[in-house]
Amino acid sequence: MSRFDKKLERRGTDCMKWDVVDKAFEAEGIIPMWVADMDFETPRAVTDAIIRRATHGAFGYNVVPQSYYDALINWLKRRHGWEIRKEWIAYTPGVIPALYWAVGAFTKPGDKVLVQSPVYYVFYNAISVWNREAVCNQLVQTEDGYRIDFADLEEKLSDPAVTLMIFCSPHNPVGRVWTREELEKVSQLCVKHNVLLVADEIHSDLVFRGHKHIPIASISEEAANNTIVCVAPSKTFNLAGLATANAIIPNKKIYDAFCAERRKSAIHTPDIFGMIALEAAYDHGEEWLEDLIDYLQANYDYLESWLAENLPQVKPLRPEGTYLIWLDFKSLGMSSEELKTFLNTKARVALDQGYWFGKGGEGFARMNIACHRSTLEEGLARLKGAIDAL
Numbered sequence: 270m271s272r273f274d275k276k277l278e279r280r281g282t283d284c285m286k287w288d289v290v291d292k293a294f295e296a297e298g299i300i301p302m303w304v305a306d307m308d309f310e311t312p313r314a315v316t317d318a319i320i321r322r323a324t325h326g327a328f329g330y331n332v333v334p335q336s337y338y339d340a341l342i343n344w345l346k347r348r349h350g351w352e353i354r355k356e357w358i359a360y361t362p363g364v365i366p367a368l369y370w371a372v373g374a375f376t377k378p379g380d381k382v383l384v385q386s387p388v389y390y391v392f393y394n395a396i397s398v399w400n401r402e403a404v405c406n407q408l409v410q411t412e413d414g415y416r417i418d419f420a421d422l423e424e425k426l427s428d429p430a431v432t433l434m435i436f437c438s439p440h441n442p443v444g445r446v447w448t449r450e451e452l453e454k455v456s457q458l459c460v461k462h463n464v465l466l467v468a469d470e471i472h473s474d475l476v477f478r479g480h481k482h483i484p485i486a487s488i489s490e491e492a493a494n495n496t497i498v499c500v501a502p503s504k505t506f507n508l509a510g511l512a513t514a515n516a517i518i519p520n521k522k523i524y525d526a527f528c529a530e531r532r533k534s535a536i537h538t539p540d541i542f543g544m545i546a547l548e549a550a551y552d553h554g555e556e557w558l559e560d561l562i563d564y565l566q567a568n569y570d571y572l573e574s575w576l577a578e579n580l581p582q583v584k585p586l587r588p589e590g591t592y593l594i595w596l597d598f599k600s601l602g603m604s605s606e607e608l609k610t611f612l613n614t615k616a617r618v619a620l621d622q623g624y625w626f627g628k629g630g631e632g633f634a635r636m637n638i639a640c641h642r643s644t645l646e647e648g649l650a651r652l653k654g655a656i657d658a659l
């Protein structure tokens with residue numbers, strides 16, 4: 270029995286995933302397998318550290334302790350072989366704010382930002398909020414999963430109006446953990462065409478056995494000098510509500526410009542509990558994380574064989590990382606609007622709609638399998654019931 274077999278009731282905790290799902294999907298009794306957080310308790314060490322700090326009772330202004338930096342530095346070194354320095358770390362209250370600030374700080378009106386669709390839809394918001402244009406280097410689906418079209422990437426990066434690229438590594442939603450060769454090519458092309466690389470590595474700890482995440486800034490000095498890497502303990506340890514992430518920026522000029530943009534939002538210090546949680550998770554959460562990866566792998570294996578046996582019309586893409594499964598519903602022959610209505614009101618399974626992720630997302634939906642096995646079983650049974658009734 271895994272520690273993740275314990276069923277956690279999340280309803281009634283003002284939880285976005287469960288408490289507003291009916292409203293968000295305009296469907297009653299819909300099962301939430303959408304937003305990227307997990308139906309699991311964080312490691313006990315994290316909860317204990319928060320309780321210890323909470324019982325002190327005074328929550329005035331805080332500073333970032335050395336132990337916070339040490340925990341992050343040691344984590345990146347231990348888990349990903351990346352040696353970073355304290356001066357490279359810029360706190361952010363989430364990866365999304367970091368992306369917004371990067372676009373604000375490093376693009377000007379008329380500039381364009383490159384993304385690789387289908388991709389986490391908030392990337393588009395971080396671009397449009399500044400009235401910049403998104404340029405898509407669409408990922409190519411092959412028999413072996415998605416690949417980067419490097420010729421198209423180079424052509425688009427060579428447009429002088431393209432000054433920044435937001436790169437998702439590992440990739441949400443297609444689940445790729447990019448290889449060293451792919452990372453080298455992406456980084457070299459950005460350097461060659463003078464495009465700043467912003468790497469969203471929020472899913473980097475959630476990598477299945479047989480794959481290895483490589484921080485893109487760790488591959489060369491040239492890469493480090495041209496990259497902002499965003500990391501967080503939030504996906505890994507289910508801490509998104511504690512709003513704590515970090516941008517790692519080795520280049521001092523880029524670091525200073527990023528922090529200047531951050532100052533405009535009047536953000537100065539991390540949340541006390543977010544800092545405590547990051548430290549406890551990185552210092553004491555490793556064994557828990559290994560168990561989590563096993564549980565997620567078992568959930569995926571279950572999903573894959575269940576679909577093959579019971580619902581072959583729906584094809585899952587085997588992920589190399591993340592707990593987000595890209596499901597291909599194209600055999601149903603529905604338009605994006607029809608698929609959405611079908612999933613919400615007939616199957617009553619709340620999934621992130623493929624078209625939200627941009628070009629190439631049509632006909633797909635994203636399922637979050639970081640849930641109790643019984644939730645997964647229920648979600649799959651509902652899909653089958655609805656598809657059988659078509």
Ligand SMILES: Cc1ncc(COP(=O)(O)O)c(C=O)c1O
Nearest residue numbers: 305363364365389441469471514
């Ligand atoms: C690729 C990616 N980046 C960022 C986020 C959210 O970041 P945060 O909650 O730290 O702002 C998510 C959440 O799903 C994500 O998948």
